[in-house]
Amino acid sequence: xxxxxxxxxxxxxxxxxxxxxxxxxxxxxxxxxxxxxxxxxxxxxxxxxxxxxxxxxxxxxxxxxxxxxxxxxxxxxxxxxxxxxxxxxxxxxxxxxxxxxxxxxxxxxxxxxxxxxxxxxxxxxxxxxxxxxxxxxxxxxxxxxxxxxxxxxxxxxxxxxxxxxxxxxxxxxxxxxxxxxxxxxxxxxxxxxxxxxxxxxxxxxxxxxxxxxxxxxxxxxxxxxxxxxxxxxxxxxxxxxxxxxxxxxxxxxxxxxxxxxxxxxxxxxxxxxxxxxxxxxxxxxxxxxxxxxxxxxxxxxxxxxxxxxxxxxxxxxxxxxxxxxxxxxxxxxxxxxxxxxxxxxxxxxxxxxxxxxxxxxxxxxxxxxxxxxxxxxxxxxxxxxxxxxxxxxxxxxxxxxxxxxxxxxxxxxxxxxxxxxxxxxxxxxxxxxxxxxxxxxxxxxxxxxxxxxxxxxxxxxxxxxxxxxxxxxxxxxxxxxxxxxxxxxxxxxxxxxxxxxxxxxxxxxxxxxxxxxxx
Numbered sequence: 001x002x003x004x005x006x007x008x009x010x011x012x013x014x015x016x017x018x019x020x021x022x023x024x025x026x027x028x029x030x031x032x033x034x035x036x037x038x039x040x041x042x043x044x045x046x047x048x049x050x051x052x053x054x055x056x057x058x059x060x061x062x063x064x065x066x067x068x069x070x071x072x073x074x075x076x077x078x079x080x081x082x083x084x085x086x087x088x089x090x091x092x093x094x095x096x097x098x099x100x101x102x103x104x105x106x107x108x109x110x111x112x113x114x115x116x117x118x119x120x121x122x123x124x125x126x127x128x129x130x131x132x133x134x135x136x137x138x139x140x141x142x143x144x145x146x147x148x149x150x151x152x153x154x155x156x157x158x159x160x161x162x163x164x165x166x167x168x169x170x171x172x173x174x175x176x177x178x179x180x181x182x183x184x185x186x187x188x189x190x191x192x193x194x195x196x197x198x199x200x201x202x203x204x205x206x207x208x209x210x211x212x213x214x215x216x217x218x219x220x221x222x223x224x225x226x227x228x229x230x231x232x233x234x235x236x237x238x239x240x241x242x243x244x245x246x247x248x249x250x251x252x253x254x255x256x257x258x259x260x261x262x263x264x265x266x267x268x269x270x271x272x273x274x275x276x277x278x279x280x281x282x283x284x285x286x287x288x289x290x291x292x293x294x295x296x297x298x299x300x301x302x303x304x305x306x307x308x309x310x311x312x313x314x315x316x317x318x319x320x321x322x323x324x325x326x327x328x329x330x331x332x333x334x335x336x337x338x339x340x341x342x343x344x345x346x347x348x349x350x351x352x353x354x355x356x357x358x359x360x361x362x363x364x365x366x367x368x369x370x371x372x373x374x375x376x377x378x379x380x381x382x383x384x385x386x387x388x389x390x391x392x393x394x395x396x397x398x399x400x401x402x403x404x405x406x407x408x409x410x411x412x413x414x415x416x417x418x419x420x421x422x423x424x425x426x427x428x429x430x431x432x433x434x435x436x437x438x439x440x441x442x443x444x445x446x447x448x449x450x451x452x453x454x455x456x457x458x459x460x461x462x463x464x465x466x467x468x469x470x471x472x473x474x475x476x477x478x479x480x481x482x483x484x485x486x487x488x489x490x491x492x493x494x495x496x497x498x499x500x501x502x503x504x505x506x507x508x509x510x511x512x513x514x515x516x517x518x519x
Contacts, residue, residue, distance in 0.1 A: 003132030005057045005089060009040050009068065010097075010124040011050040014112040018072035018080045023047055025073040026082060028123070030055050032066050042073050047112060054128065062090040062132055068123055070102060083110035083121050086188075093130040096138045100125060101252060107188070107213035108248040117345065120255045149181040149204060154260065155289075156253050156275050157186050157268035158246045159214050160429040162508020164190045166291055166369060167268065168197050168205075169394040169510075175203025185210045185256050197394065208256045210249040217245070218431045235304045236331060243270055243355075247338055250274045254346070258282055269295045272355050273339055279364075281346040288359065288366035291509045296356045296366070296386070297325040298379035304328065329354045360386065369509065374516060391513035393494065404491055408455070411486040412499055415453035421501035426457040426490070428507035434458045435468045438487065440504075442475045445484045452502070454479075455486045 009028050018024045026049045028040040037057065043049035057066060066089065070082040083102025092098060102110040102121040110121040127138055153174055157167045164186055171182040171194075181204040184194050188209045198205040249271065257265060257278045265286045267275035272288065279286040294301055302324065332354065340350050351358045359366065360383040372378060372388040404412075415422045425441055441456035468476070479485035493514040497503060503515050 001133055002059045002061045003130065005060050005093060005130050005132065006128040007055050007057065007092065008126040008128050009051050009053045009055055010126050011048070011052075012070060012082075013048055013099075013122045013124065014119045015047045015049070015070065015082050015102075015121050016110055016112055016114065017047055018082060019074075021045065024049075024082060026070055027051075027073060028053070029069040029071060030057075030066065031069065032057060032060070033064070044073075057089070060089050060132070062088070062093075062135060064089050066092065068100065068125065070121075070123060081105065083123075085123055087125075089132070090135070092125065093127055093132065093135060094138060095127070097124065097126045099123075101209050101211070103188075103209075103211050107211060107216065109211035109252045111251050117251045117342070118254075120251050150179055151264070152181045152183070152260070152262045153264050153266055154183045154185060154208075154257060154262035155266045155268075156210070156271045156278075157184070157289075158210055158212055158249055159268070159270050160218065160508065161190070161193075162428055162510055163214075163268060163270060163291060164193065165394050165508070165510045166392050167266075167289065168194060169392045170266070170289060170369075171205045172197060172200060172394070173392070175200040175205055179203045181206070183208055183256070183260060183262065185253055187212050187214060189213055189215055208260075209252060211252045212246065212249050214245075215429065218429075236328060243273060243332070244338065246270050246274070247342060250277065250342055254278055254281070257284055272359065273342070276355065276359065277343060277346050277348060280348050286364055288364060290366055290368050293368045293370075293375065296360075296379075296382060297329065297354065298381045299325075300376065300379040300381075357381075370513065391509070391517070393513065393517075394510060395494070404495055405488070408486060408488055408491060408496075411453065411455070411483065414483055418453075421450055421452045422455065422499065423452045423502040423504060424455040424457065424496060424500050425504040426493075426507070426511070427459060427505070428511050429459065430506055432459070432506075435472060438468060438476050439472060441485055441487075442472070442479060445479050446475075451484070453484055453486070455488065455491075455496075455500075457488050457490050460489050 009030070012026055015024055015026055023045040024047055025042060025044045026046070027042045028051065030037045030039065038055055040051040040053035043051060065086050067084060067086045069084045072080040072082050074080060081104070083104060085100035085102055087098070087100060100123045102123060104110055111117045112119055112121055155167045155171060157163055167184055171184055174180040174182050179202045183206045185208045191207050194205065194207040253271065253274050254277065262284060265275055265278055265284050266289050267286055269288070269290050269292050275286045278284055290296065343350060363385050366386040368386065368388050369390065369392045370388060371390055375388065378386070378388065412422055423444060425437065427437065437456050437458050441454045444452060445454045476485060476487070480487070493511060497514050498518050505511055505515055
């Protein structure tokens, strides 16, 4: 359903100075359905402008999005982008006033000062009127609301979908079992997922943006090339760079922790350094929720898994040098050159050693959500405050509401009726090209002696740029017509995996635990 919505673009706060005088001449472009609807008047020589501009969005649906682009006016050259914010109409009308964090075109947080990365830039937009029927009455959230809950936990996490879903499962458990308020600070791309699972019988689950867009970054040609390069050297370089990729979220995460003042911060392994800064600078207790425990250095396992090369055994000896934790820590130091400055601007000194040994020496609790029996004995280097728990699953309170799509369920039923084994191949949120997945699926269906029926899940990403050859498309069409190959975007693994005879999967903790659960 649709209705007329009117908002007021009120003001900008801590906008980045774009001119030589240390100020900007800001105005706001308002985009709806990809086209400019209107723009606010220009305010000159200020980083904290007030526009109070009424914007009539017209007839809109709650599911549509509106984008506010803050620009700096320039007389002699093209106008500069200061920052932008995109919000759904449904979210825009939930509150009478909204504070929208500005990001750049890469999705990273915009701050007023580029060098010291603070304070965060915001745009304030107020609701004037909403005529969309059946939407809840806008309510003003107050920090006092947090006092209604026994504890307020804030989760810091960034990465792919597999890095986020376990935190949503954790948030649901803390809310449902303990009645806590849980604020998940992560990428805007996962806001809908957080909101989808936020309905709880007690407690509360909220979202705050961290900035960044991991999916977009891993979808670039360079990232795809790096992830498809099967050498220890490339693995070591990517692993050492991985945490530094998320340093851009420090201003946003620090802002939310300092303004919302949670009782505890629960952090993922990709943002351990940011959580450590929050703990030391703000005095907020932190707990690690470590989805990839091999990031904690130990002699019990290598930092990087060795990939044997049968044709060049001497190369194996050379590349094995890149699997050690000592080299990994040296590479991290080179890749994380910004860490010293990031700590310095919060008044903190550089610590000796690596992040994880520092956390262990500070006796920070680290929780590893998997069974010790499956991982192996707890390494001695982990210390007494590192604990295995058990696998954590994201489950709907109404399991019957999910289910497999009818076409997929029919494909499996026919395969079972024919007595054929069924194999699923899925790479979760990894940017594996559709052509590669389908080629592997075709080869399994055509060459395996038991003639399995293959389910190839190509993922939710936009695959329009991943073209397949006409020959491959022909093979795929033939196998689909013979009910030997099924191509889909995705499926609930907890319902799909138990029906399979074999799994070929790559994924995070959720996918791995679902696979192990069925034995």
